[in-house]
Amino acid sequence: MKKGKATIHDIAEKLNITASTVSRALNDSPRISENTKKLVIKMAKHLNYQPNHIASALRSGKSKLIGVVVPTANRNFFSSVVRGIEEIANNLDYKVIISQSYDSYKKEVDTVEALLNARVDGIIASIAKNTENFDHFQKVLDKGIPLVLFDRITNELEVSQVVIDDYLGAYQVVDHLIKGGCKKIVHFTSPKKISIYKDRMRGYEDALKDHGISFNAELIEESNLQLEDGRNSMENIIKKGISFDAVFSSSDYAAMGAMQILKEKGFKIPEQVMLAGFGNEPFTSFTDPPITTVDQKSIPMGHVTAETFFALIKNGKKDEVPQKTVLKPELIVRKSTQKN
Known part of the structure; x- marks a missing residue:
């Protein structure tokens, strides 16, 4: 046998049978005897045969593969959503290919193209x-390929979506802060065209309005909401000399950055400044004090996203009316917003 990847023709040659018989045996066809199947499988292992996935997909019309694109896999939220997707997919004998965009448009475009080619x-x-x-x-x-968006979505596409109620989550946080005595609440948000941050901003604004508190644009900081962004945003607010008594960040990571700066500047949390984030990342329960946040129901979101996807697969309708599923968030109150 020539060097290179073994093929079904190599297996057939070794066993003196046809390539079509090898193919049927590997696909567990009832037309092939159990003895022949065993011989084929044994020889396939001996030759380290690896099936040609793309060729198989072309023949059958199905690859049993799902491409999952996330901004980053090292965030608890996204990894938990992927776990939820895999739990449903694996039970249906589907495998998941995970790709990261690293929040890069070009990387996302290239990744989608690669998944289509696969x-x-x-x-x-x-x-x-x-x-x-x-x-x-x-x-x-x-x-005509099924597409489902979750968490970070856009209204510019007619596509099925799974999200939590970001508006409600933000409203609950700000309502909680105001009931705790806060009136000058800083908000960290993102300027990008992603609906979750717009919805969280609306929740922030409406909670202020419902409590008779005027909106102050000087208390709004826009960034990419990473830890360093939270540090920079907090420093900006302090340098402005603006009076504030709470910080609500649309990201736990930026909230952590804000906490670092507040401590470095001598602010006491929550006595002088209450602090809340969004996402319920694991570290929020281990900070000092633990950070109040919003749980995004990541594993249930993964389950619902996968179920929505497989409903599209099952129905096989290109003109299927897109479905939007909205999950209810949960406010997790911790010591960063509790004075007593």
């Missing part, structure tokens, strides 16, 4: 922060 049966994605053009996702829809 003949995935569909794509599940959470949009990168820097994505403002959605042509690559529209291409998926135009090809």
